[in-house]
Amino acid sequence: MRYPIAYTYDADVHCPGCARERFGDALDDPDSVDSEGNTLGVIAPWDETSPVGEYCGDCGGEIAEPY
Numbered sequence: 001m002r003y004p005i006a007y008t009y010d011a012d013v014h015c016p017g018c019a020r021e022r023f024g025d026a027l028d029d030p031d032s033v034d035s036e037g038n039t040l041g042v043i044a045p046w047d048e049t050s051p052v053g054e055y056c057g058d059c060g061g062e063i064a065e066p067y
Contacts, residue, residue: 003016004042005043005044005045005050005051005052005064005065006019006043006051006054006056006063007019007027007040007041007042007043008040008041008042009022009023009034009038009040009041010034010035010036013043013054013055013056013063014056014057014058015056015058015059015061017059018056018057018058018059019040022058023040050065051063052064052065
């Protein structure tokens, strides 16, 4: 199984580490919402609109496809 390369919440893209730190186990709940009331989005490695090369809205780290 391949893990998400990023998550979307609060109108930005975030790395998996920051998303897990903020939402904890709620990250695995499909009904979890961000501070704007929107459900959390998952960006998979096979998504056509991959954010690889963009930067995390929390830590500023580069979003990269996991190896």
